[in-house]
Amino acid sequence: MTEPVVTQQKFFEQARQGQLTAVRCGRCGALAIPPKQFCPECSQRAWEPTSLSGRGTIASYTVIRVAPRGHAGEVPYAIAAVQLEEGVSMLGRVVDIPLETLAVGLPVRFRPLTYNGQTTVGFGPR
Numbered sequence: 001m002t003e004p005v006v007t008q009q010k011f012f013e014q015a016r017q018g019q020l021t022a023v024r025c026g027r028c029g030a031l032a033i034p035p036k037q038f039c040p041e042c043s044q045r046a047w048e049p050t051s052l053s054g055r056g057t058i059a060s061y062t063v064i065r066v067a068p069r070g071h072a073g074e075v076p077y078a079i080a081a082v083q084l085e086e087g088v089s090m091l092g093r094v095v096d097i098p099l100e101t102l103a104v105g106l107p108v109r110f111r112p113l114t115y116n117g118q119t120t121v122g123f124g125p126r
């Protein structure tokens with residue numbers, strides 16, 4: 001057994017620097033982000049790291065109006081599923097885009113969000 005080439009921890013370290021890194025399955029070519037242990041398509045573990053542009057478009061979104069515990073000051077905000085140029089999609093929090101202008105197909109760009117030392121995925125305007 002070999003270690004995964006990009007661990008979740010490494011993924012978030014790189015995300016913090018503004019670089020999105022996915023893994024591409026060396027067997028079937030599937031992309032995974034964040035990195036997974038086994039390929040969801042073919043159940044193999046033959047990952048190769050691949051850097052993503054961070055550019056994509058909004059595929060769908062949800063406006064959060066009732067805050068999760070501890071986030072009362074942050075609502076409303078939107079969570080979007082973003083289809084990246086490389087063909088994978090991932091969820092991220094929308095920042096710096098007025099909620100009323102959100103639309104499916106809107107171009108966005110990855111942006112790391114760091115709160116209390118924890119990096120999460122965000123998407124802002126291109």
Ligand SMILES: [Zn+2]
Nearest residue numbers: 025028039042
């Ligand atoms: Zn695969």
